[in-house]
Amino acid sequence: MSHIRIKVGMASCGVAAGAAEVYQAIQERLAAGGIEAKLEKTGCVGMCSWEPLIEITPPGAETVTYGNVDPKEVAGLLDRVAAGELPREGYTIVPRQETLADQVRIVLRNTGIIDPVSIDDYIAADGYKALAKVLDDMTREAVIDEIKESGLRGRGGAGFPTGLKWQFAYNEQKPKKYVICNADEGDPGAFMDRSVLEGDPHSIIEGMIICAYAIGADEGYLYVRAEYPMAIDHLRKALADAEARGYLGKSIMGSEFNFDLHIKEGAGAFVCGEETALMASIEGERGMPKIRPPFPAQSGLWKYPTNINNVETFANIAWIINNGAAAYNAHGTERSKGTKVFALAGKIKHSGLVEVPMGTPLRDVIYKVGGGMPTEKPFKAVQLGGPSGGCVPASLLDTLVDYDSITKTGAIMGSGGMVVMDTGTCMVDVAKFFLNFTQNESCGKCTFCRVGTKRMLEILERICAGEGRMSDIDTLYDLAENIAKGSLCGLGQTAPNPVLTTLRYFRDEYEAHIRNKRCPAGVCNALVSFTIDADKCVGCTLCARKCPTDAITGEVKKLHVINQELCIKCGACMTACRFGAVIKA
Amino acid sequence: MSNLELDRIISSYEGKKGVLIPLLQDAQKLEGYLSKEIMRYVAEHSDIRLADIYGVATFYTMFRLKPQGKHIIRVCKGTACHVSDAGALLDSLRDELGLTEGEDTTADGNFTVMEVACLGCCSLAPVIMVDATTYGKLTVNKVAGILKNYK
Structure with a gap:
């Protein structure tokens, strides 16, 4: 092959960063x-x-990955590559080997490598080989045994053993069964499912087909949130291609097994990530959870036995069938096998997606794989598990990432969101942020979840406004206990976790807000004061013009001053200042 | 409102199950929101009860019961964006568009601003999405420049 190979990362995050312009510049050159x-x-x-980022592989040479690519520099770069160079000076070279060194990529085996909308690319990467193996050589029971043996647990958050879940659906003797993929990735701070849906849609489809064969289902749904338009496009294309090649539909690969798969777009409700609510939504109703039992395996979609797994769970299946359960459970800990994908975000140097073996210490994920903190501000906490999870402090950074160890910290593994926070983050504000989220997303069915989260939010708002009382902390604990007990589904049961973990590890911060009327992180507007740095102020007058209470005075090109008596601490001056001269402390 | 269009949508779902959400999604595309007239019309010309239609329309955030602007600006309020000060971004965006408290659509009908839970581009926080285009690594000062493209 004498061509230079050029790959451009075109997932929606890449496109948001400008990959489409880069791609176009390459095309033009x-x-x-x-x-x-x-x-x-x-x-x-x-x-x-x-x-x-773009990856360039000249014939016979190693691949170099260029990051933060500016479309304007593309033509020049390509000219030099064509002339036999792989220039490094003056470009951002992505340390790909180092970044991948501590990772084990099973779920992400193809993402970022193959062309996601090409079924031929997927097949060339051993795609649909597991399906052929299952249909040719394995009984339904053998497939379920293999998944059980692998130790795979549900990657949606709860961690229920996948093989066992399949067994329950298999056991039901009904004329109709369903397989559903929960792709309603709703946790703020989690984007691994999006990346797999966009970057390797066939791996999810293949996992679902194998599941359908094993449990005896002939119809399935991919329930995808509508906020992921690219994922939906790629899935549509993948479904059509898989059907055209005989991997879906009637008599799959010449066997007697039939399976039809549909896409269902979500309509925007976080609670639909809960499986009974998700099924209600597919049935066209308000997505409200139902009492279990009966479990979906007995009576699910339209009252038929239904198996629901999430995106990452399904993406593991074909790999396990191809490589064997032993290869899979060689990774991980006693009770958490395999790997887990995490979405690293927040205050971290190398944000992005990483896949590490279960049992890797949190410290390694954040400092080795993620490169540590981006600024001089020290690490304060990492938020795991989204609104159902909690904030793990620096003292627990040696916690291993497995279901049980993380649960012990008061957080949960969840779907894999990891948002890193530094000392500039207020933990009371973070708790308030999550309660605002759950309070908004509560479907309203259970009183404790509906009203209790609202009361908790009001208390947190009061504390952040400097109007908290010490008795508020007891009330928060009391509400937390009752909401967890009095809610039907995971949303309500885990809603207090962000408050409980911040109270457990950062109680002093709550007390500083309440007793000293001080926000140590300098975040809560009511508890800080705004001043202007004399060294940075250029006297542009912009802040004075933006101030709604005329609290800022100063002449053109001279230092401006904020009158603390008049200041309502809205922060408009800080937002407006282009020189970073407004200090909030 | 073209009833012919609505009739076509209703009949395309006839005899199928679990159709209410996709039917309303299609119906919403006609005027950009679900007006009372649309909801009533669907109820009268199908076997779906108006109460069920209203129940679903008010449950899911994607359904809008008010007219919306020509361009939709979704401001991500996910965790990563929150710790990257998405709040200030939202304030300055609303300020730039001249929206007063409680308003979400500009007087000229050009923009509607919404807050969304998470757009899944956390590594580019803070993020906004204008129609189908996502903009990342934003600062307050970049917002005005982006809006210019849509005026």
């Missing part, structure tokens, strides 16, 4: 002639902090 190259699109490589 190639169209101008003189360079023999093959240009390809791929999904999310997981190195989001370097987006937009």
Whole structure:
């Protein structure tokens, strides 16, 4: 092969960072002639902090990944590559090997490598080989045994053993069964499912087909949140291609097994990530959870036995069938096998997607794989598990990432969101943020969840406004206990976790807000004061013009001053200042 | 409102199950929101009860019961965006558009501003999405420049 291979990461995060412009610039340069190259699109490589990125592989040479690519520099770069160079000086070179060194990529085996909308690319990467193996050589029971043996547990958050879940659905003797993929990734701070849906849709489809064969289902749904338009596009294309090749539909790969798969777009409700609510939504109703039992395996979608797994769970299946349960459970700890994908975000140097073996210490995920803190501000906490999870402090950074160890900290594994926070983050504000979220997203069915989260939010708002009382802390504990007990589904049962973990590890911060009327992180507007740094103020007058209470005075090109008596601490001056001269402390 | 269009949508779902949400999603595309007239019309010309239609329309955030602007601006309020000060971004965006408290659509009908839970581009926080285009690594000062493209 004498072509230069050029790949551009074109997942929605890459596109948001400008990958489409970079792709176009490459196309234009190639169209101008003189360079023999093959240009390809791929999904999310997981190195989001370097987006937009391109990978260049000249014939017979190693691949170099360029990050933070500016469309304007593309033509020049390609000219030099065509002339036999792989320039490093003056460009951002992504340390791909180092970033991947501590990772084990099973779920992300193809994302960022293959062209997600090409079924041929997927097949060339051993795609649909597991399906062929299952249909040719394995009984339904053997498939379930293999998944049980692998130790795979549900990656949606709760961690229920997948093989056992399949067994329950298999056991039901009904004329109709369903398989559902929960792709309603709703946790704020989690984006791993999006990356797999966009970057390797066939791996999820193949996992679902194998599941359908094992449990005896002939119809399935992919329930995808509508906020992920690219994921939906790629899935539609993948479904059509899989059907055209005989991997879906009637007599799959010449067998007697039939399976039809549909896409269902979510309509925007976080609670639909709960499986009974999700099924209600597919049935066209308000997505409100139902009492279990009966479990979906007995009576699910339209009262038929139904197996629901999440995206990451399904993406593991084909790999396990191809490589065997033993290869899979060689990774991980006693009770958490395999790998887990985490979405690293927040105050971290290399945000993006990482896949590590279960049992990796949190410290390694954040400092080795994620590169540690981006600024001089020290680490304060990492938020795990989204609104159902909690904040783990620095003292617990040696906690291993497995279901049981994380649960012991008061957080949960959840779907894999990891938002890193530094000392500039107020933990009471974070608790308030999550309670605002759950309070908004509560479906309203259970009183404690509906009203209790609202009361908790009001208390947190009061504390952040400097009007808290010490008795508020007891009330928060009391409400937390009752909401957890009095709610039907996971949303309510876990809603107090962000408050409970911040109270457990950062109680002093709550007390500083209440007793000293002080926000140690300098976040809560009511508890800080705004001043102007004399060294940075250039006297542009912008802040004075933006101030709604005319609290700022000063002449053009002279230092401005904020009158603390008049200041309502709205922060408008700080937002307006282009010189970073307004200090909030 | 073209009843022909609505009739076509209703009949395309006839005899199928679990149709209410996709039917309303299609119906919403006609005027950009679900007006009372649309909801009533669907109820009268199908076997779905008006109460069920209203129940679903008010449950899911994607359904809008008020007219919306030509361009939709979704401001991500996910965790990563929150710790990257998405709040200030939202304030300055609303300020830039001249929206007063309680308003979400500009007087000229050009923009509607919404807050969304998470757009899944956390590594580019803070993020906004204008129609189908996502903008990341934003600062307050970049917002005005983005809006210019849509005026």
